[in-house]
Amino acid sequence: MEWKNELTAQLKIDYPIIQAPMLGITTPEMVAAVSQNGGLGSLPIGGLSPERTRELIRKTKSFTSKPFAVNLFTNGVPEYSHADAEAMQDFLETFARDNQLVFDRLSLDALRFYNYKEQLSVLIEEAITIVSFTFGIPDAESMTALKQQGIILVGTATSVQEAVLVQQAGADAVAAQGIEAGGHRGSFLEEAPLPMVGTFVLVPEIAAHVDIPVIAAGGIKSGRTIRAAFQLGAQAVQIGTAFIASHESMAIPSYKTALPKAQVTDSALTRAFSGRWARGIRNQFMEAVEASGLRIPPYPIQHIITAGLRAKAQQADRKEFTNMWAGQASAGAENRSSADILLQFIAQTEGV
Numbered sequence: 187m188e189w190k191n192e193l194t195a196q197l198k199i200d201y202p203i204i205q206a207p208m209l210g211i212t213t214p215e216m217v218a219a220v221s222q223n224g225g226l227g228s229l230p231i232g233g234l235s236p237e238r239t240r241e242l243i244r245k246t247k248s249f250t251s252k253p254f255a256v257n258l259f260t261n262g263v264p265e266y267s268h269a270d271a272e273a274m275q276d277f278l279e280t281f282a283r284d285n286q287l288v289f290d291r292l293s294l295d296a297l298r299f300y301n302y303k304e305q306l307s308v309l310i311e312e313a314i315t316i317v318s319f320t321f322g323i324p325d326a327e328s329m330t331a332l333k334q335q336g337i338i339l340v341g342t343a344t345s346v347q348e349a350v351l352v353q354q355a356g357a358d359a360v361a362a363q364g365i366e367a368g369g370h371r372g373s374f375l376e377e378a379p380l381p382m383v384g385t386f387v388l389v390p391e392i393a394a395h396v397d398i399p400v401i402a403a404g405g406i407k408s409g410r411t412i413r414a415a416f417q418l419g420a421q422a423v424q425i426g427t428a429f430i431a432s433h434e435s436m437a438i439p440s441y442k443t444a445l446p447k448a449q450v451t452d453s454a455l456t457r458a459f460s461g462r463w464a465r466g467i468r469n470q471f472m473e474a475v476e477a478s479g480l481r482i483p484p485y486p487i488q489h490i491i492t493a494g495l496r497a498k499a500q501q502a503d504r505k506e507f508t509n510m511w512a513g514q515a516s517a518g519a520e521n522r523s524s525a526d527i528l529l530q531f532i533a534q535t536e537g538v
């Protein structure tokens with residue numbers, strides 16, 4: 187089968203299979219394993235400090251000299267109600283006590299946010315060749331700065347309207363993220379209702395409306411689904427959930443065990459963990475925050491407020507109290523090496 191196309195040439199990869207950036211899950215080892223075997227690994231650095239960004243990039247480079255993508259979050263920090271945030275902290279304090287968890291209350295005035303613009307100089311200094319972004323589009327000045335370095339830019343869209351904006355901003359490719367996808371929605375048109383379009387509908391629609399290559403994301407887990415994405419007009423696939431249980435993943439043991447057993451109906455979209463819509467396996471934390479009736483502060487406020495509690499739950503391997511991001515197609519996700527997972531996708535696709 188012919189794997190090469192316009193996008194593989196641009197990205198300088200052998201197979202148009204992209205390991206999705208997954209903040210909190212993806213390690214430099216995972217990225218390198220995929221890139222080393224001819225796919226494209228993606229290193230998530232959304233919201234991290236410039237120092238941590240550089241450290242992760244250097245670590246990835248120490249494992250591979252092949253191209254890999256670096257993934258940015260382009261959100262700003264919205265105005266938010268301090269009263270809502272304090273009410274949420276009150277709730278979490280009680281919730282933590284009732285469940286033998288630790289919740290450290292934060293002083294809202296001291297919250298520190300890192301913006302993607304603080305990371306750009308690191309990406310340029312480290313000679314990164316591919317940058318993907320989600321939650322919006324970098325501003326024109328940033329797009330120009332990255333393009334001047336010859337960096338290939340990949341945006342994220344969950345609707346045709348978003349994909350057209352990504353193309354207009356000068357991106358070289360667009361990831362069409364269907365509603366099946368695990369993790370955060372990349373949606374960024376605040377005034378529009380949250381797009382809830384499945385990959386099967388979204389990919390051909392976007393492919394019909396943009397000239398840049400389309401990458402299908404959401405629900406892809408096998409040779410058959412990879413073939414289907416190509417048939418729908420995608421030039422590459424971006425796969426996240428199938429790598430969560432891998433050896434190189436940071437997922438805690440109980441999450442890695444729960445993931446392959448999850449039914450297609452076990453995940454849900456929630457704002458409970460971060461304030462942004464994201465898909466994860468339902469658990470006690472998600473249900474309790476939603477049942478509280480409280481107004482959930484917007485991203486990244488809720489994300490930061492809940493971060494400490496989630497970290498402590500992870501240390502104790504208590505999956506009911508931390509986010510278990512997962513797409514609808516999580517059943518059968520395997521605890522194997524990331525290289526094996528990629529190589530199996532390639533073999534399966536060739537065998538279809």
Ligand SMILES: Cc1cc2nc3c(=O)[nH]c(=O)nc-3n(C[C@H](O)[C@H](O)[C@H](O)COP(=O)(O)O)c2cc1C
Binds near residue numbers: 209425
């Ligand atoms: C655990 C997890 C974390 C994610 N984190 C990011 C991220 O940091 N940046 C990003 O662009 N997308 C992120 N995503 C979304 C993926 O890029 C991709 O759209 C999705 O995984 C594709 O659907 P699938 O999970 O069904 O394969 C994440 C997805 C998961 C499952």
